[in-house]
Structure formats: C-alpha cells, structure tokens
Amino acid sequence: MSGSGVSGADNPGDAWLTFLRAAAQGLGGGAATATDAEPGASAAADMAADMAAVWPRIGDAWLRACADLPGFAAVADADAAAAMPPPQQLAAPLRALLAELAATGSGPRDWLLRLAADWVQRQLGYWEQLARADATLDAATAAARLARCQAARDACAAHYAACLGRAAAALEARLDSAEAPIDSLRDYFDLWVDCFEREHALMLGDADFARDYAALLNSALLASSPVAESAADHDG
Amino acid sequence: MTRLRLDPRALPRELQDLQRRLADSTAQLPDAGELLLGPTPRERLLQRDGASLYRYHHPRPGAADGRAEGRDEAGAQAAGARLRTPLLIVYSLVNRPYVLDLLPGHSLIASLLEQGVPVYLLDWGRPLPADRDLGLDDYLLDQLPAAVAAVLADSGADSLSLMGICQGGTLALCHAALRPQPLRQLIVVSAPVDCRVERFPVARLAAGLDTAALAQVCAQLPGDWLRQFFVNLKPLALGLKKYLDLADLQGRDDELRLFAAMEHWIGDCPNLATRAFCEFVRDCFQRNLLVEGGMRVGGQAVDLRGIRQPLLNLVAERDHLVPPASSHALRGLIGSEDYTEASWDVGHIGLYVSQRAVGEVAETVASWLRERD
Numbered sequence A: 001m002s003g004s005g006v007s008g009a010d011n012p013g014d015a016w017l018t019f020l021r022a023a024a025q026g027l028g029g030g031a032a033t034a035t036d037a038e039p040g041a042s043a044a045a046d047m048a049a050d051m052a053a054v055w056p057r058i059g060d061a062w063l064r065a066c067a068d069l070p071g072f073a074a075v076a077d078a079d080a081a082a083a084m085p086p087p088q089q090l091a092a093p094l095r096a097l098l099a100e101l102a103a104t105g106s107g108p109r110d111w112l113l114r115l116a117a118d119w120v121q122r123q124l125g126y127w128e129q130l131a132r133a134d135a136t137l138d139a140a141t142a143a144a145r146l147a148r149c150q151a152a153r154d155a156c157a158a159h160y161a162a163c164l165g166r167a168a169a170a171l172e173a174r175l176d177s178a179e180a181p182i183d184s185l186r187d188y189f190d191l192w193v194d195c196f197e198r199e200h201a202l203m204l205g206d207a208d209f210a211r212d213y214a215a216l217l218n219s220a221l222l223a224s225s226p227v228a229e230s231a232a233d234h235d236g
Numbered sequence B: 001m002t003r004l005r006l007d008p009r010a011l012p013r014e015l016q017d018l019q020r021r022l023a024d025s026t027a028q029l030p031d032a033g034e035l036l037l038g039p040t041p042r043e044r045l046l047q048r049d050g051a052s053l054y055r056y057h058h059p060r061p062g063a064a065d066g067r068a069e070g071r072d073e074a075g076a077q078a079a080g081a082r083l084r085t086p087l088l089i090v091y092s093l094v095n096r097p098y099v100l101d102l103l104p105g106h107s108l109i110a111s112l113l114e115q116g117v118p119v120y121l122l123d124w125g126r127p128l129p130a131d132r133d134l135g136l137d138d139y140l141l142d143q144l145p146a147a148v149a150a151v152l153a154d155s156g157a158d159s160l161s162l163m164g165i166c167q168g169g170t171l172a173l174c175h176a177a178l179r180p181q182p183l184r185q186l187i188v189v190s191a192p193v194d195c196r197v198e199r200f201p202v203a204r205l206a207a208g209l210d211t212a213a214l215a216q217v218c219a220q221l222p223g224d225w226l227r228q229f230f231v232n233l234k235p236l237a238l239g240l241k242k243y244l245d246l247a248d249l250q251g252r253d254d255e256l257r258l259f260a261a262m263e264h265w266i267g268d269c270p271n272l273a274t275r276a277f278c279e280f281v282r283d284c285f286q287r288n289l290l291v292e293g294g295m296r297v298g299g300q301a302v303d304l305r306g307i308r309q310p311l312l313n314l315v316a317e318r319d320h321l322v323p324p325a326s327s328h329a330l331r332g333l334i335g336s337e338d339y340t341e342a343s344w345d346v347g348h349i350g351l352y353v354s355q356r357a358v359g360e361v362a363e364t365v366a367s368w369l370r371e372r373d
Helices: A012-026 A041-051 A054-068 A072-083 A088-104 A108-130 A139-177 A185-204 A207-223 B011-028 B073-079 B108-114 B136-155 B167-178 B201-206 B211-217 B223-231 B235-249 B253-267 B274-286 B324-328 B355-371
Strands: B042-048 B051-056 B087-090 B101-103 B119-123 B160-165 B183-189 B311-316 B339-344
Touching: A012 B253, A108 A139, A108 A207, A108 B223, A108 B235, A139 A185, A139 A207, A185 A207, A185 B011, A185 B201, A185 B235, A207 B201, A207 B211, B011 B235, B011 B253, B042 B136, B051 B108, B051 B136, B087 B136, B087 B167, B101 B108, B101 B253, B108 B119, B108 B355, B119 B136, B136 B160, B136 B167, B136 B274, B160 B167, B167 B183, B167 B274, B183 B355, B201 B274, B211 B274, B223 B235, B235 B253, B311 B324, B311 B355, B339 B355
Parallel strands: B087 B119, B087 B160, B160 B183, B183 B311, B311 B339
Antiparallel strands: B042 B051, B051 B119
C-alpha cells in the first residue's frame, strides 16, 4: 500500500520549475549552485529555448516601463545592471531593448501593449507550429494545410489586436478613475493584466472569435496529422 | 486625469527588490521529487483497460510523513462515526485525479477520510495510442460499472455514493441516468451541465471543433494541446502574472510547495482517447444533449429525469472554466426531489485544493451524506 507518488519524468511543469530555479541562480538568488544535479535538468535544457521567453518578458515588462518614463533613462543607463541584474544570456537583448526604447520614446502603455501582443502571438504561434510538425506529407498537401492554418491564425490575430486596443482604452479609464495614485510598477502591471483579461474574456464569448479560433484549432490539428489526405482537406 | 504616479527615482529600488524576491522564491521552490504528491495511503483494488480503482486509508494520527499504513477507523472516530455507505470518486478525463490528494493540508480525499467517509477513487489512467477507439460507452458502461461492483464487493455495502468532479461530474450524471442501481446518493462538483449558458468560453470555443475530422486524423488528443488551450483562456494571468507573483511567496514554504505541486499537476495533462473526446465535445458542448435531450451512450438513452437519488451540487462561484450557471442548471433537470446546492467563492480548482475550502467542502459532503446514510 502506498501513496500515489507521482513521477516527474517528462513533465513540462517540472521542467519549467527546474528552468526557473536555474534562472534564479543566474539572478543571484537562493543557495543552489550551478553544480547541483537537478532532476529533469536535461529536459529543462531541451526546453530552455522555449521557456527562456518568460524571464525576458518579465524583464522586458519592467525595463521597458522604466526606460520609457521621463527621467528614468539616465538612471537606467547608469544602473540598469544594478537595478535588475539579468541572467547573463539575457543581458545583451535587454540592453538592446533599453536602447530601442530610448530611441523611440514610446510610453509605458505602448510597451505594455507590445508585451501582451508578443505574448498572445506566442500563444497563437503554438498552434501554427503544429502545422509544421509533420514532415512526411507530400509538399502540396503540407503547403495547403499550412496556408489554411496561417489564414486562421491571421484572423485570430486581428481579434487579439482589437482586444488589445480595448484593453488599452480600459487601462486609461482605470488610471483616470483610480481612487489612489498608482505609484508602483507592479500595481501598474497588475492593472494592465486585469484590464486585458477582462477584455479577453469578453472576446472569448464572441461568436466571430470562436469561429476563427475553432478554425485555427481545426487547421492546426489537421496539419499536425501524418494522415496524407482526409475529408477535412476538402472541407472549407 | 491619469493617476499614474511612477517616480523614476524609486523604480530602481522597486525593480531590485522584485528581482531579489523573484530569485529567492524560485530558488526556494521544491523539486517535484520532494513534494510527496498524493500523500494519503491507498491500495489498488482493480486495474482494467488502463483504469485503476483505489481504496484510500486515513494515515495514523501523528504519522510524520503522511504515508503510515492503517485503516481509517482512528481518524474517523475523531470526526464522528464512519459512514456505512462508501463514496466512489470519478474525476475528469482531462488532467490527473491526484489533484484531489495533492499535498498534506491540500487533500480533499484526506479531509473526507477525516470526516468518516470511506473513499474510493476511479483513476481513468492514461490512454495509449491503441486506445483511440475508447468511447464514452467504454468509460460509462464498462469501466465505471466494474469499479462500482468492486467497491461494493470490497466494502460489503449494498449501495454506494458517487461523486463526480468537473467533467467527471457530467460523466457521473450520465452514469446515474444509465445505471441508477446501486447508487444511493450522487454528488457533482464544478460539473458542466448546460453548455448554452453565457460566458462559457470552453463550450463556445469547442462549438466549432471539427470532431469528425479530428476523429479521422488524430489517434489521440495530445495533452499538451489541451494544456495550451486552457492557458489561452487567460493568457497574461496564467502565462506571465502567475510567475511574477512568485515574488510574493518568498519564505512561505506551504504556498511554494503548493505552487510547485500545481505546476507539476498542470503539466501532467494526459493524452485523451479521440473517440471519447469527440463524443463529449459533440454531445455536450456542441449539441447540449444532456440538457436538451437525446443523448445516447452505447445506444442507450441518457435521461437526467431518471436520476431519483438525492443529489448534492457543489459549485465554485469564480470558476472560469465551468461557469456557475452551467452547473446551477442541474436544478430542475433531474427526477429527484432531494436536491441540494452549495457554493464557495473560489475558482475551479479551489474547491479541492484551497486549504480553507477543502475542509469546508469535506464537511459539507460528509454532513450531507451522513443525513442520508
């Protein structure tokens, strides 16, 4: 008799946490050392390219916000590393972002929009990459399936763009009507996520979005199949 | 006039502090191997086509690691008389049922045992590619009846209570309509029932799925696709903010353990048998047959009006996966006049993971069962 003792082998959640811990070491936190043998470390390494997107995005969120604020650039230029020492492999891209933002002068709201847009594009991209997953199909069938998937992805992206616009307007309204001043980046970020998720939930209930999203899933799932040809290839 | 008042001079300190706390929290996250997932002792009574039936035992009081063996009389005596009627739990085909016994202090199963409820669990297992043709009839007319018979044989009881959670609630309703005997009571938790209610994004998005094409081309629905689908329901909150919020868990060991356990569980999304998935999507999400009538499993009609057992319907009022209205719709659809609802101000998983809710839910369930035992 025993408890249900669950294996963590090949579990993306575990690999994800292993990656987070490794990232934490890079950020100077905790007592773990680089030589610690983490269970699932090889799986984490395999997924690192994908997972690494989260830390830079969190970093992006803060650094972009800081860099865009009047007067902050000078502080950030001098003390960016001290303010937020990034993992070694992320330092260069983050500095590049700071430079880009200093050049464009876009406001915090704009980069929050970009952050969210990047993120939802990434979510949509998950489905699109499925369409590239099977290399055994003949070229014409594969191309047709991929095209159908990309068209559906574009349709969904348009919905997301509109959703982001509404969320941005909601953020402005919330900032205008806030009872207390928003004086922390964290509160600002949380407010943005709340505005976005409210609009996103409304979008999920929209019949047109549901139709286009279903088309994306249908085309992605079909495209990822090794079946050479099916009735679905000939249906709308 | 905007109330945004970010002070550039204060931001480096805020960033530095956030960064330090994020780094510390993530470094303190336990590894999956350290988590003692599924701490409650259990025995497998039956294994059939990948599914397993377990009987759970209350750990001996004072057991340090939560794994000591022993029948559940000791704990039951502390909470009151042990119920005569065993409770069989069935979970969703999506995700794994160990979320019901996730960690010490976060276990609905352990809490039920403490209340004197004899607990059995049917784990549907992980379908293999060869199981693509497993359908709802296999689950409802073969595996579940076999588990029911095994529970009766093991317990010596002549009837049992059935508890279905999430999609398992819908399956439990179907089973109760198809095989009313020997069910004594029925409990459903966060169960999707009416799929035409407003703000039901899962049903709305599933409405356009081409189930005929999926059944043709997919041997299995990969669990990773489903995981991605669920994250996409709240992309920034679940994909970004959740990890940023880790910074607030620095030094809070129990919450860090729960975070790591939940990440493990969310990542542990089994593949689904294509036929069963497509049948459920088509009949429930697309045609809403459970409510509107006409659902058939294995050629047999599923009529909720045939459910005459006492029924307890537990609802999470902040459920973003199964909107409360969908579950509340069960009132009036069944034949039983003994219908009870209870709800909590938690999200979908909160009913069986939240430390506060788990105790209250177990107490509510045990009390309701005891009145009808």
